[in-house]
Amino acid sequence: xxxxxxxxLKGMAVTLENFVRSYFDRDRRHHLFTKEYAWEPGAxxxxxxxxxxTTVTAHSRNFPILLxxxxxxxxxxxxxxxxxxxxxxxxxxxxxxxxxxEQGKYxxxxxxxxxxxxxxxxxxxxxxxxxxxxxVMDSQFELSTANRFGGLLQHRDxxxxxxxxxxxxxxxxxxxxxxxxxxEKAEKEAKQAAADAAKKKAAEAKAAAEIAAEKSKPExxxxxxxxxx
Amino acid sequence: xxxxxxxxxxxxxLVRQPAMETGLLEVSMGPHHPSTHGVFRMDVRLDGETVVxxxxxxxxxxxxxxxxxxxxxxxxxxxxxxxxDYFNSMTNNxxxxxxxxxxxxxxxxxxxxxxRVIMAELTRxxxxxxxxxxxxxxxxxxxxxxLYAFRERERILDLFEQASGARMMCNYFxxxxxxxxVPEGWxxxxxxxxxxxxxFLDEFEKLLCENEIVxxxxxxxxxxxxxQAVNAGITGPMLRASGVNYDLRKVDRYGIxxxxxxxxxxxxxxxxxxxxxxxxxxxxxxxxxxDAALRDIPTGPVMGNAPRVFKPxxxxxxxxVESPKGELGFxxxxxxxxxxxxxxVRPPSFINLTVLEDxxxxxxxxxxxxxxxxxxxxxxxxxx
Numbered sequence: 001x002x003x004x005x006x007x008x009l010k011g012m013a014v015t016l017e018n019f020v021r022s023y024f025d026r027d028r029r030h031h032l033f034t035k036e037y038a039w040e041p042g043a044x045x046x047x048x049x050x051x052x053x054t055t056v057t058a059h060s061r062n063f064p065i066l067l068x069x070x071x072x073x074x075x076x077x078x079x080x081x082x083x084x085x086x087x088x089x090x091x092x093x094x095x096x097x098x099x100x101x102e103q104g105k106y107x108x109x110x111x112x113x114x115x116x117x118x119x120x121x122x123x124x125x126x127x128x129x130x131x132x133x134x135x136v137m138d139s140q141f142e143l144s145t146a147n148r149f150g151g152l153l154q155h156r157d158x159x160x161x162x163x164x165x166x167x168x169x170x171x172x173x174x175x176x177x178x179x180x181x182x183x184e185k186a187e188k189e190a191k192q193a194a195a196d197a198a199k200k201k202a203a204e205a206k207a208a209a210e211i212a213a214e215k216s217k218p219e220x221x222x223x224x225x226x227x228x229x
Numbered sequence: 230x231x232x233x234x235x236x237x238x239x240x241x242x243l244v245r246q247p248a249m250e251t252g253l254l255e256v257s258m259g260p261h262h263p264s265t266h267g268v269f270r271m272d273v274r275l276d277g278e279t280v281v282x283x284x285x286x287x288x289x290x291x292x293x294x295x296x297x298x299x300x301x302x303x304x305x306x307x308x309x310x311x312x313x314d315y316f317n318s319m320t321n322n323x324x325x326x327x328x329x330x331x332x333x334x335x336x337x338x339x340x341x342x343x344x345r346v347i348m349a350e351l352t353r354x355x356x357x358x359x360x361x362x363x364x365x366x367x368x369x370x371x372x373x374x375x376l377y378a379f380r381e382r383e384r385i386l387d388l389f390e391q392a393s394g395a396r397m398m399c400n401y402f403x404x405x406x407x408x409x410x411v412p413e414g415w416x417x418x419x420x421x422x423x424x425x426x427x428x429f430l431d432e433f434e435k436l437l438c439e440n441e442i443v444x445x446x447x448x449x450x451x452x453x454x455x456x457q458a459v460n461a462g463i464t465g466p467m468l469r470a471s472g473v474n475y476d477l478r479k480v481d482r483y484g485i486x487x488x489x490x491x492x493x494x495x496x497x498x499x500x501x502x503x504x505x506x507x508x509x510x511x512x513x514x515x516x517x518x519x520d521a522a523l524r525d526i527p528t529g530p531v532m533g534n535a536p537r538v539f540k541p542x543x544x545x546x547x548x549x550v551e552s553p554k555g556e557l558g559f560x561x562x563x564x565x566x567x568x569x570x571x572x573x574v575r576p577p578s579f580i581n582l583t584v585l586e587d588x589x590x591x592x593x594x595x596x597x598x599x600x601x602x603x604x605x606x607x608x609x610x611x612x613x
Contacts, residue, residue, distance in 0.1 A: 004441060005441060007439030007440040007441050007444070008440050008441060010440075014435050014436045015373060015436070018377075059391040059394060059412065060390060060394060060395070088304070088305055089305075090301060090305040122395065122398065123307075123308030123311075123400050125305060125307075125308060128408070129304075
């Protein structure tokens with residue numbers, strides 16, 4: 001028969017081994033000690049954040065932001081206020097109003113674009129349904145506010161971030177998105193060019209046919225006109 | 230239960246002197262009790278320390294999941310499924326995607342199939358490591374086993390974050406594939422985690438599986454017979470611990486599970502110890518699947534030719550997967566619009582909870598805590 005208490009001693013040997021190894025095992029040393037911020041010296045390269053003011057890695061997602069191209073946020077805003085994300089948002093945290101000029105004509109940008117971060121559940125559905133690549137996920141987690149009512153309600157100008165910022169926080173994803181957008185644009189332009197060429201050709205063909213038709217006609221009007229004159 | 234209570238009360242009135250006035254003690258355990266793993270209440274009637282009757286009370290975490298899903302598009306429910314069983318968002322996603330893919334036949338590309346299996350098996354590791362940690366925590370082994378388990382779990386959650394952007398609310402599966410491919414170097418990192426995992430299992434088994442106190446507290450406690458388990462509709466590790474060989478990965482062979490060689494561990498006694506050990510054994514089998522999947526995974530797209538607007542014709546479907554807790558099913562009725570007409574979840578931990586009283590009666594109240602821990606419930610899924 002086995003010694004009663006042998007299993008307990010065996011388990012305690014495991015905890016003792018872990019305790020001793022934690023001082024000597026390099027891999028364990030990194031994982032066993034709590035670090036306040038992941039970018040402390042000694043952290044492996046893949047957990048290092050893309051920028052210095054966040055506690056997260058380049059893969060994390062948190063809340064949506066709006067993207068703009070160029071330096072002027074409202075000049076280069078990609079959002080056209082189509083309201084697809086507002087409709088698709090599962091917890092209904094997006095509110096959009098379209099922008100109109102003095103004549104009441106819809107100019108393709110949002111007048112109001114609000115996201116209530118206290119409602120948002122970071123699901124990324126808005127990013128997926130956006131046909132204009134205007135909305136992407138941020139990885140900023142330090143958002144606490146003293147204002148309980150509306151402190152986390154982000155408005156359009158707070159949400160607008162540049163494409164360069166996006167490249168900084170999610171480099172791989174941003175590059176893939178830019179490549180896809182460039183490709184789509186090239187395809188669209190090629191299609192447009194092809195359509196233009198086809199239109200031009202058709203117009204030319206039509207003009208040629210008209211000229212041919214004109215030529216083949218016996219030109220009855222000219223002699224009549226001449227006769228009348 | 231009331232009959233048993235009545236007999237107990239009657240026998241006592243005969244044995245004890247009338248002047249002593251002993252009776253049954255009613256204890257309301259929960260909803261805020263550390264042993265209930267969430268907001269869950271057990272109305273326990275005790276005779277001394279022995280459980281005479283037990284009534285589970287739940288619904289504190291009800292969030293209207295099913296009705297909400299009927300008011301939104303098919304895709305928009307996907308992130309809500311993450312929040313059912315918040316330990317296993319990947320398998321929840323898979324069950325829902327599987328149901329929806331049957332409504333509108335969409336081919337899932339090969340690479341996506343492999344990644345789905347990898348994610349599901351990693352999820353099983355996450356769930357079972359947490360479970361064994363929490364289970365021993367319930368037994369009174371405070372801290373150490375749970376922290377060892379969470380140390381390993383964290384490595385897998387890092388993998389999830391790198392693939393999907395979030396540790397727990399992954400929202401990674403889509404109808405027809407996955408949202409995005411895994412980043413570069415991810416498969417190598419997953420391989421490193423999988424290769425290091427058996428060492429943790431060996432360590433964990435050495436730590437407490439032979440511990441005399443654990444054996445005394447769990448063996449012959451909360452015995453569930455195979456016939457009773459089948460009768461009550463129990464699924465998952467709890468059913469297999471009672472000796473019934475039923476694993477949807479073998480029975481349904483959904484996804485590409487027929488390509489992997491793995492065994493289904495079975496228990497014999499159906500007690501808490503079997504339910505605990507079966508999880509450790511299942512993790513070893515999951516590692517076999519992961520090993521093969523990470524070796525064979527092809528390159529290619531991860532998204533099939535899914536339509537931009539998901540609008541199935543009027544039909545109904547039931548999709549189910551072997552989630553780490555049991556059979557997780559989604560029943561959908563489509564009416565030809567972009568929203569489901571009816572959306573119903575078959576949650577494994579809710580149905581596994583129905584036999585709780587039968588398991589606990591006759592044991593002490595301290596054992597009831599252990600038995601509840603061995604059932605493996607998550608209140609997000611029980612209450613929906």
